[in-house]
Amino acid sequence: MREEGEAGLKLNHHYIRKTIGLFEDDGALYLVSEFVEGETLDEILAQSHFKITFELARKWTLQLLEALNYAHQSGILHLNLNPANIFITSSQDIKITGFGKDPQSWKYANPEEYKYHPILFTAPEVFLGHKPFDFRADLYSVGIIAYLLFCGQLPWSLDLRLSPSAQKSKTLEQIVINPNLLSKLMPEWLFKILNKALMIEPSLRFDNAEEMHSAIISELDIPYIPSTTKAEAISSQTTLEKGTTFSAPDESSYFKKPNLSESGFSEKEKSIKSSSKNKNQEQQIVITTDPALEKMKKTLRIIGIISAGIVIYIIFKYVIIKGIQNTIKAKQESSVVTPFVTESTVPNQLLELNAVEGDSTIIGSMESDADPDEFPPHTVLIPSFYISPYEITMEQWAMVFPGNKLKDEERDLPVTNVSFDEVIQYCNEKSVLDGFQPCYEYIDSYIVCDFKASGYRLPTEAEWEFAAKEGKYETPYTYSGSNNIDQVAWYIENSEGHSHPVGEKKNNKLKLYDMSGNVSEWVWDWYAPYSANVLTALAGPESGTDRVVRGGSWKDPAREVRITNRTYAKPYNKTTYIGFRVVRSK
Template sequence: MQKIRDYRIISLLGEGGMGKVYLAEDEMLERKVAIKMLNPELGSNQELLARFRQEAKVQANLHHPNIVTLFTYFVENNNHCIVMEYAPGKTLKQIIREKGKLSENETLSLLKGMLDGLGYAHQYGVVHRDIKPANIMVSEEGNVKIMDFGIAKVLGDRGLTRTGLKMGTVYYMSPEQVKADKDIDQRTDIYSLGITLYEMLSGTVPFTKNTDSDFIVMQDIVSGNIDYHLLANDGISNNLLTVLKSLTETDKNNRPPTCMQVEKLLDGKLIPVENKEPHKKPAPEIKIIHEPVQEQKRLEHIDKNVSLSHQHMVLVEGGSFIRKEKKLIGYREQSVKLDSFYISKYQVTQEEWEFVMGKNPSHFRGERNLPVEKVSWFDSVEFCNKLSEKEGLQKVYSGSWDNITMNMNADGYRLPTEAEWEYAARGGSLSKGYEYSGSNNSWEVAWYYVNSNNNTHPVGQKQPNELGIYDMSGNVWEWCWDWYGNYSSDSQNNPAGPVSGSDRVNRGGSWFNDAGNLRPADRYGSYPVSRHDNLGFRIARTK
């Protein structure tokens, strides 16, 4: 086979019970992709195919740097094909075979990417069900990509666990999977991640290996027969050993319920944060403070300080709009009314970041007006407060870590709320209803997967939207104030999101993403400590 549709087949990457995977070139977009062609035995089962297509739709909505993206699904000459992002590198399984056990630092670095990717999928209700080293791709730079989301779920639902079509390797199955429990949730992935963690640290799985009997291995899993002494004798830190034991608890109710909780248990070893306080209790309620501020003083500051050197602020006149929350199937609508506010014309640049914070954390460098990236939500909040101090304005944020509060009446700089961001991206009261921020043509307004050359670009190079604001589609994702959560169906005035949560909202898409993430309504959540090379922010002020 030399070609299928617009894809030129380059080579066979691998094959297994599910089918064959080919490396191919998308001749229209001039990029390499991976094409998975399903086993004809699976293609003959119409019920399975219908469910598989539905699962493919779910996976196609998962857009995250640590997840292999599904581009499309089609049938050609009775061949059922999935076109995916091509992720070069080696599987974690290959790395373990070559190196044996990994160091604790290497392990934590890879674990961070796995937790980020899984946590993102779990918030959309997607459970992988087949986490194992063979499904983790690692690039030469050490970046993690999780593969085959959704496939294990479909196979498990059909009970296809015979030789050649087994739902994953038995060693990584959770006790509830072994017992065929019907109530499978994200904690099954957390258990499998724990077994993967054990193998990374020791070079081997913790269960009986000198047997061909799945039954014996399953007995070990259900009985919790895991020997941790091997790791303790190898000098693994007590903290990481404790985390490992919690991930591999036989009773799922005793495991951390979310990937965010796993990061909290690691207590700063996974993602270093300056002056980080230990997570000993759930995040307290986030309060929106409405303290009185002298009106004349605030107006004077706004009149005189609506710009930060090159960082111009745009007045967004108040108004109303309908925002839609994308669900796995369908949408939830909410009517929103906003007061007038200011928002920056450009994403915060590296030059501006250095002016305020002193050190540039960005991955992509070379031009001073590149957007700053690899900044966490906490970093962005700190920037806003320091900039306010430099300009003699009242700081918006107070508190620390999980108890940061926001004074919406303060005249200083802040992150936009999610509703403010979307309203500005749509063009505010001047909106023409474009699909992207400023155009129906993504090329005109955005740097993204197709045209970015896999890096950021100087701000303000693309066409602005109706309000004269640049890069609200693409270049880098942008932090918002809000915790990530479901919209209510009730109309709201000046909403500021849920009072608590695990993730903070990101908006706008990035150089890494496809056009589907560039729409003003598209949303995503990241742990507030996350730092990625496709994640930055812009600033706002209350009018």
């Protein structure tokens, strides 16, 4: 309490709860603070009838940043910012409290007392104890609070069965969900700003509260980088001398200006608003008396020439050459082969899909080597659908989630180390990129699938087995496409301990590859015992704790890559032997 009181006495800001005094009496320490008429943000968020408009969410976010900018200029960090220590006054302004508390105070928070546990808003470095902390830790908390205000939910899918600490650990492995996938009306520029604040790596966030405040005011469109990206994966960018800047479509650095006082924000907002009315107008740089003005002009002219050269190179490489390549590929009757990728961003392409004609089929097995969970066999009606002939590759994954550069030998490997939740995000975002309606919707912490939507999704367990059995042909093979496992599958006896490029083994009659072996594949269904009363492939169990995984992998013995074999994994699991393929409803 003493640290909290001493920090509070140093702060005097309209959006920070004022500390009046700190004194001891008879060995007890007392903290006297301003009376605030209102409720905490956590209490308000717990009220289903209270609707937070876009403008109100924007107002509170900007007020948070103004208060933090003031505190940071005073050398004071918060490190515990969350809805429980933000008061909303009767005039609908914010009052922050809790400066100076122990950064690890979330450990003592009772989950039953909060709508959203304070630990969920803690910056990764604070949660993990990776000192030293700086101003950017508070910006991470603002990013979560702002996302919650605008979207009505947290930026990740949480498993509510886990403890708050375990939930927090899982968020460090997840990218921030694009609100468009949640049917939330958030401008793309705003999502990118909040995503930048929520980067796991502090060095990839905004440098200070003023910078983030300015970005929101000016509706700055910055590049998107997945929030889990490592700093070393970001390609080096041109570094400008301090005090200079120039316009660039994807520039993520900011013009450094003097820190603003509380009253300075309003003047800055007026300036930015007036200059942003015409988005095609170049950013104006005002330079006062500077003895090196001529030298700076020459530098900017050189930068302009270099920039123009880069633009011409990109246009030639990605427009002219790509146009020629696409024309040639359109004439080819064979499958499209993606060229070698050297850049970290992979050009988007439609996924190749094979048609599967629907029919009724028997799912499960009564063979002597079948496991108990393969019984009882049951008849299922399978509607027609499309399925990818190959497991999704690292190159196809990079079309949605660009990151590290791909090596030539990696581009056709099946993508692994992806959780079920990440796969769901991939399906939705790839659907948007390819002009389809996303299938998945997040409702609270649950994922709902619209099987009538046109986008990509995971196959149901029955669809997967039907395709592995060659659809309506229903050939009685033990493995997909053959009884000879070495013809169709990479497994423990021939894989040499790793996965292999997709499509190297024999395909089945539906021209599907690696349905047995190579990597196991996530499917949509929750894992549960079979029921003899299943009427449709689209009606898997309503809930569960594990998702079904099918097909077996390079590390499994032959019996585990049988068509009817079933395994399962937690939705957040990520391993080197689980990947996926996608389907679309017909």
